[in-house]
Amino acid sequence: xxxxxxxxxxxxxxxxxxxxxxxxxxxxxxxxxxxxxxxxxxxxxxxxxxxxxxxxxxxxxxxxxxxxxxxxxxxxxxxxxxxxxxxxxxxxxxxxxxxxxxxxxxxxxxxxxxxxxxxxxxxxxxxxxxxxxxxxxxxxxxxxxxxxxxxxxxxxxxxxxxxxxxxxxxxxxxxxxxxxxxxxxxxxxxxxxxxxxxxxxxxxxxxxxxxxxxxxxxxxxxxxxxxxxxxxxxxxxxxxxxxxxxxxxxxxxxxxxxxxxxxxxxxxxxxxxxxxxxxxxxxxxxxx
Numbered sequence: 001x002x003x004x005x006x007x008x009x010x011x012x013x014x015x016x017x018x019x020x021x022x023x024x025x026x027x028x029x030x031x032x033x034x035x036x037x038x039x040x041x042x043x044x045x046x047x048x049x050x051x052x053x054x055x056x057x058x059x060x061x062x063x064x065x066x067x068x069x070x071x072x073x074x075x076x077x078x079x080x081x082x083x084x085x086x087x088x089x090x091x092x093x094x095x096x097x098x099x100x101x102x103x104x105x106x107x108x109x110x111x112x113x114x115x116x117x118x119x120x121x122x123x124x125x126x127x128x129x130x131x132x133x134x135x136x137x138x139x140x141x142x143x144x145x146x147x148x149x150x151x152x153x154x155x156x157x158x159x160x161x162x163x164x165x166x167x168x169x170x171x172x173x174x175x176x177x178x179x180x181x182x183x184x185x186x187x188x189x190x191x192x193x194x195x196x197x198x199x200x201x202x203x204x205x206x207x208x209x210x211x212x213x214x215x216x217x218x219x220x221x222x223x224x225x226x227x228x229x230x231x232x233x234x235x236x237x238x239x240x241x242x243x244x245x246x247x248x249x250x251x252x253x254x255x256x257x258x259x260x261x262x263x264x265x266x267x268x269x270x271x272x273x274x275x276x277x278x279x280x281x282x283x284x285x286x287x288x
Contacts, residue, residue: 028108028136031270039090040098041112041132042066046141046222046268055169055222055270057245061091061098062119063167065268067130067145071155071256076120083120085155085256089130092122099124108136127151140279141268148261155256162249163229163264170244172214172221175234176273180206185281190273195234195246204233211280213273214246223276225267226250227285 022037027049034045036058043065044058057063071085078093091097102113114130117123128151133144145164174192182188188208192215195203212232215221226232229250237245250266269279 024103024105024110026105026108026110026134026136028138030139031136031141033134033136033141033268035110035112035134036064036090037100037103037112038097039064040066040088040114040116040130041100041103041110042090042098043134043143046270048270055172057167057169059167059243059245060093061095062088062093062165063245064090065143065164065166066090067116067132067147068119068162068165069128069147069256070158070161072153074118074121076118078120086119087116087125087128087130088119089114089116089132092117093119094122096122101129110134139269139271142265143268144263144265146261146263149256149258151256152258154258157253157255159253160233160249160251161254162233163226163252164266165249166224166247168214168222168246168248170236170238170246172216172246173236173238174215174217174219174221175212175246175248176215177205177207177212177232178209178277180208180230182208184208190277192273195236197237197239198235200235203235204231206230207232209277209280210250210285211276212248213276214248215273219272221270221273221276223269223271223273223280224248224250225269225280225283226264227283228252228264 023034026033035041036044066089068088073084076083098117099115104111116125129148131146135142210227211225213223231251234248269276
């Protein structure tokens with residue numbers, strides 16, 4: 001695959017994302033990972049090395065691989081819908097970017113500390129900080145996330161904390177995973193399906209192996225490994241033109257509490273469904 005000049009590559013990135021302004025890219029000759037510093041340092045680019053074809057969707061500040069947490073209703077309003085305490089790493093639905101407090105890039109690493117914004121209200125979140133460490137490791141991208149909550153108000157338990165939210169280009173329209181009824185890591189048959197729009201029955205599912213992948217008609221795409229979760233939510237938006245996307249998020253249920261620090265890690269991989277499964281089978285996981 002040919003190498004293109006850095007200036008041209010940045011121009012192409014601007015063309016693929018409404019929120020794209022200032023990107024930091026990591027490229028180790030195998031894969032390329034991009035974080036948009038005008039979206040809180042969130043990941044909005046993942047592709048083979050030097051590729052101009054991004055597998056991710058970064059249509060707005062909510063559509064990145066990023067942290068997003070939910071608390072109690074707070075009187076805010078998201079485009080006519082009552083909303084809740086919801087700090088988002090990228091920024092608000094009105095397009096206000098989150099604030100990058102610190103960043104440090106190495107040859108194949110990036111650390112970013114972010115003060116998020118409330119998704120509905122748009123104001124900066126003063127009582128929660130998000131950090132992320134990204135590292136390229138051969139054909140894998142390793143992502144570590146940390147949330148520090150300094151608020152004094154306990155929140156009620158919320159189902160379906162996204163850990164993390166993942167938005168993919170809509171051409172990757174088939175979701176692949178190993179169902180909860182299957183014996184994990186036994187070469188059991190994989191499930192392949194096309195989720196419906198938000199709210200569709202069946203979009204919420206459990207897995208026996210802690211990963212899922214979005215693939216295209218050639219059975220190639222992007223996989224995410226999430227050893228901290230067994231429950232996953234998903235959907236497809238396929239009828240709005242430029243806003244189309246494929247989405248998934250590993251889920252946990254818990255409440256934001258004063259002094260809470262929460263960490264989790266995920267791994268990204270490219271390839272066919274079986275190649276992704278084989279790569280993830282080699283990673284440490286809770287059942288070992």
